[in-house]
Amino acid sequence: MSVAATFLGGAKSRLLPASVPFRFFASAAAFHVLMWLVLLVNADQATSFRGGLGSTLAVVHLLTLGVLTATAIGASVQLLPVATRRTLRAVWPIKLIFWLAVPGTVALIGGMYTGQTSVLIAAAVITSVSLLLFCGLLADNLRRAGSLPVVGAYGWAALAALILVIALGAALAINEEAGVLPDHAAAALAHLILGGFGFMGLLALGFSHILIPMFALAPAPAKRPSFASFAAASVAIALGTLGALIGSRDVLATATLVGLAAAATHLWLMYRVLKTGMRKRLGLSFVLVRAAWIMLPATLLVGLAALYGLAGENGATLFGFLLLFGWLLTFLLAILQRIMPFLASMFVALPASGGPAIVSEFAGAASLKLHAACHAVALATLAVAILVDNAAVARAGSAIGLVGAIAFAWFTASIIRRIVPAK
Numbered sequence: 374m375s376v377a378a379t380f381l382g383g384a385k386s387r388l389l390p391a392s393v394p395f396r397f398f399a400s401a402a403a404f405h406v407l408m409w410l411v412l413l414v415n416a417d418q419a420t421s422f423r424g425g426l427g428s429t430l431a432v433v434h435l436l437t438l439g440v441l442t443a444t445a446i447g448a449s450v451q452l453l454p455v456a457t458r459r460t461l462r463a464v465w466p467i468k469l470i471f472w473l474a475v476p477g478t479v480a481l482i483g484g485m486y487t488g489q490t491s492v493l494i495a496a497a498v499i500t501s502v503s504l505l506l507f508c509g510l511l512a513d514n515l516r517r518a519g520s521l522p523v524v525g526a527y528g529w530a531a532l533a534a535l536i537l538v539i540a541l542g543a544a545l546a547i548n549e550e551a552g553v554l555p556d557h558a559a560a561a562l563a564h565l566i567l568g569g570f571g572f573m574g575l576l577a578l579g580f581s582h583i584l585i586p587m588f589a590l591a592p593a594p595a596k597r598p599s600f601a602s603f604a605a606a607s608v609a610i611a612l613g614t615l616g617a618l619i620g621s622r623d624v625l626a627t628a629t630l631v632g633l634a635a636a637a638t639h640l641w642l643m644y645r646v647l648k649t650g651m652r653k654r655l656g657l658s659f660v661l662v663r664a665a666w667i668m669l670p671a672t673l674l675v676g677l678a679a680l681y682g683l684a685g686e687n688g689a690t691l692f693g694f695l696l697l698f699g700w701l702l703t704f705l706l707a708i709l710q711r712i713m714p715f716l717a718s719m720f721v722a723l724p725a726s727g728g729p730a731i732v733s734e735f736a737g738a739a740s741l742k743l744h745a746a747c748h749a750v751a752l753a754t755l756a757v758a759i760l761v762d763n764a765a766v767a768r769a770g771s772a773i774g775l776v777g778a779i780a781f782a783w784f785t786a787s788i789i790r791r792i793v794p795a796k
């Protein structure tokens with residue numbers, strides 16, 4: 374039975390009320406606009422960012438917490454129960470997570486932007502509590518989900534990484550005031566690796582084993598190479614974290630090479646899925662998926678070059694940019710524009726007039742085309758701005774990114790308007 378049939382069979386019985394996942398998707402779309410706006414206003418400080426409180430760190434967390442984590446929570450609380458055929462025990466914990474995570478993220482961004490450490494620390498505690506609650510929810514679902522061993526393995530590893538991200542994030546915040554960490558920069562790099570490659574990266578790779586076969590109407594990838602790719606990715610992240618904490622370039626370089634092997638295996642598996650899939654025309658979202666698939670090895674190669682001073686003055690900044698904007702943001706926006714209409718179609722009856730179903734109606738939306746074009750140009754422009762360390766070019770790239778984010782928010786609002794019951 375194909376992944377799509379497994380997934381769709383009985384999906385309706387495990388659907389959460391539409392407002393639950395869509396509140397996370399709506400906040401992600403709003404934080405996405407805010408992220409580009411803050412980057413536009415403060416572009417002069419971004420091209421050579423090397424950590425530390427300020428506007429660029431606020432931009433990093435508008436992206437990582439506001440957009441990526443919110444999307445991951447919204448998607449996983451709905452997709453996992455459907456995929457694992459295990460309903461969530463209750464819905465109120467997800468609403469509690471939302472009402473802690475969103476205000477917590479706003480306060481954390483405020484503390485980072487203004488440098489007010491008392492706000493930063495209080496917000497770090499609230500955000501940490503919301504993410505730990507999510508860890509509990511995810512663990513409960515994964516514990517009862519034996520039917521998808523590869524996805525389960527990625528889920529557990531992403532969960533472990535998230536717990537370490539939270540611990541390091543809270544420690545980094547407290548360290549701004551109390552100076553408890555032996556090496557702040559080392560902890561910040563470990564936090565980046567665990568957050569970007571660990572939590573978000575492993576979730577993106579794991580969900581690809583459900584979503585890509587489902588969209589391409591293909592069988593799931595073979596188990597043995599899937600587990601080999603998972604093992605290599607986990608070893609790379611563990612080595613990368615260790616290399617960051619002990620400040621060892623050799624260990625970081627080894628981690629990057631193992632990461633490249635994991636990425637190559639994963640991309641080969643995804644290529645096989647598309648090749649064996651019954652659906653060949655996958656639309657605009659898969660232009661973004663393929664772009665993200667190119668960004669993953671590009672990120673690792675730039676990281677390796679930066680380790681040896683071969684990626685220019687701002688090599689480390691370019692590495693972080695390609696990781697968060699190039700791979701993760703591009704991939705997540707590609708998946709989000711597929712799952713939102715798909716989920717909405719579960720709540721909206723087919724038009725009596727016989728018009729197109731919501732999925733095909735939104736597939737070619739003008740707002741998505743505008744977003745995709747702006748996203749691509751913005752990323753290329755910002756990569757150049759970082760390489761030549763030019764604030765004016767960075768501002769131009771951010772302005773184009775902002776137009777794209779507004780288009781994506783428009784798309785999100787159009788979907789939500791369709792599922793909000795008419796008065």
Ligand code: HEM
Nearest residue numbers: 424425437497500501539542543545546561562565568569
């Ligand atoms: C409880 C949630 C979190 C808190 C309290 C937190 C806190 C922090 C703090 C205080 C820093 C500043 C380090 C410095 O001085 O440079 C930082 C850096 C960073 N954080 Fe977070 N963070 C959290 C979650 C995340 C998540 C989920 C991700 C990624 C998915 C992430 C990605 C980053 C990145 C990329 C940096 C920049 C690292 C660097 O400075 O080199 N954070 N975080």
